[in-house]
Amino acid sequence: MITQPCCNDASCVAACPVNCIHPAPDEPDFGTTDTLYIDPRTCIDCGACTDACPVDAIVPADALTGPDIAYAERSTQFYADRTTEPAWGAPEIPRSLPWGAAAPHVAVVGTGPAACYTAQELLRTTGAEVTLVDRLPVPGGLLRFGVAPDHTSTKRIGESFAALFRHPRLRMYLNVEIGEHLTHAELAAHHHAVVYAVGAAAARPLGIPGEELPGSISATRFVARYNGHPEVPGDAVDPTRSQRAVVIGNGNVALDVARILASPPDRLARTDIADHALNALRGADVREVVVLGRRGPAHAAYTWPELHALKNVPGVRLVVEDHPQVRAAIAGDDERAALLRDVPIEPANQAGPPPPGRRIVLRFFTSPRELVGEDRVRAVRVAQGDTQQQIDAGLVVSAIGYRGTPVAGLPFDDATSTVPNDGGRVTDPATGHPRPGTYVVGWIKRGPSGGIGDNRVCARETVDALVQDAAEGRLPSAVGTARDFDRLIRRRRPKALNH
The missing domain is CATH 3.30.70.20 (Alpha-Beta Plaits)
Structure with missing residues (x-):
């Protein structure tokens, strides 16, 4: 199973x-x-x-x-209504270079799952020489800094990527940022192709008054903090003596944040949570976490395994806040809403202190309107239908999604927060034509959706496009050698870490 x-x-x-x-x-x-x-x-x-x-x-x-x-x-x-003899798909044969064709030198910007799957596919199906470049001093991307510390098994995929980093045809430069230490043109001048796997690291803003107050933080920053991200200081989250925290959003990241905030610190001590984050949780008074969802249970963005994990956190009760619409949705025919049928439905008074013990409250059909406070967040003003209420809370974490950010030297679509592309080939917005030798993969290609494994299929599509272009002679000719590139890195970024 x-x-x-x-x-x-x-x-x-x-x-x-x-x-x-x-x-x-x-x-x-x-x-x-x-x-x-x-x-x-x-x-x-x-x-x-x-x-x-x-x-x-x-x-x-x-x-x-x-x-x-x-x-x-x-x-x-x-499998209840599926046949016992599913049809076999057609054999999948990876695209390959013609016999005798020179293997390309490919730079991959990033070291997260999308970058690593891309490098694996290139090394496995071609004779390519691959250069990984990352702005951080350690590899891993969101696998290292985005997966919850108590999901230790999920992080084990990093072990297979660690083997990749030792491949004889792969070089890696860490602590080097494209756009600051090197330009895209300089990177492209030393490689036949460049693949950007830079993800979507920015947070979507709430866009409500009070969002800038101390005690308000994005989930991207909160998650990075408890994972020990080198760019997020240990004091990024103001300590709170409030007994209640609010998480806005109901996707998997929101549930991760709620679980970490509500879990007994002694349980988290057995995970790889950053020491400074664990110490802060030990010193905090949070006993209740309210998870706000703008829509109902049928439209919740979390997956069943994440909800199942939330139901079974030792020492923490999970409840759904009572509301007629919520009861109707859970009792209805929708499969996703039905996942909550075994969760107690209770009224929740959030204008005063929470009841004894630790609990997580799922509250649906609720939209935040304002974060209230003078020196820091003291409450969240919300709307539930025509009713406005106030939830007392000293910490608010916004988990409403990620956004890609512009990549220096590439076109960018503000509406989708992605680099315009066709199957991974970066395209010119004015003409729609591909930019030779420039590709994208992962969230910067398709938007911030899908988990770790979705990047493998995404990488295969991008590599297939790259190999086709190489086979048909559409890749630019690299000018500088690997030694030239190494010298350029040393000159521009003496603090670069080479592997």
Whole structure:
């Protein structure tokens, strides 16, 4: 059975000899389910998927205990109305360079999952020489600084990327920022192609009064802080003596933040949470976290595994705030809203101190209107239908999404917060024509949606476009050699870290 850490990168699908893991990358519903599922009717218990899984998410069904038994139930439900003999897709043969063609030198900007999948695909399917460049002094991107510290299994995919960093045809320069230490033109002059995998690191603003007050912080900054991001100081979150915190948004990141805030610090001490963040949580008085969702349970953005994890945090009660619309939605036919049927529905008075114990309150159909306070946040004014209320809180975390930021030397679409592209090829907005040798992958390519594993399929598409361009002679000729590039780095950025 596939459990919570599933990253959806489909390594297990390729390893299965009986085609019993779905949705596969070539199937219409791939990327739309919360995890992949093993068909218990056709699985032959060979264990090939267990060996292939990079995050140890696959375990024998008879080893599941306690809350994890629900994963077996979900898998059975997924295959309830599906055939036992799914059609095999056509063999997928990666595009390759013509015999005798020179292997390209490719620079990949970034070291997160999208960058690493791109490098893996290039090294595996071509003889390319790959140069990874990252502005941070350590690799990993959002895998290192965006995954919650108590999701230790999910972070294990970094072990396979660590092996990538030792590949003989790969070089890596850390602590080097394109646009500050080097221009895009200089990077392109030393490589046949440049692939940008820079993600979407900026937070979407709330756009309400009081957002700038101390005690108000974006989830991107909050998550980076508890993961020890080198650019986020340990005191980035003002300490609060308030017993209540508010998280705005109801996606997976919002649930991660709520779980970390509400969890007993002794539980978090067994994770890889940053010491300064753990010490701050030990000194805080937060006992209740209110998670605000603008729409109802049927439109919640979190996945089932994340909600399941929230239901089973030791020492923390999960409740849904009572409201007629919420009761109607949960009792209705919508599958996502029905996930809350086993969660207590209770009235919640948030104008005074919370009740004894630790709890997380899911509050739907509620929109923030203003953060109230003079020297720092003291409350959140919200609207629920025609009613306006005030929630007393000393910490507000905005988790309403990420935004890409402009990349120096490339076009940028402000509406989508992405670099204009066609299948990964960066395009000129005026003409629609591709810019030779320039590509994007990951969130800066498709927008901030999808998890770690979605980047593998995304990377395959971009690499396929790059290899096609190389095969057809459409890549520019590199001018500088690898030694020239190394000298340029040393001259422009003496503090660069070379691997």
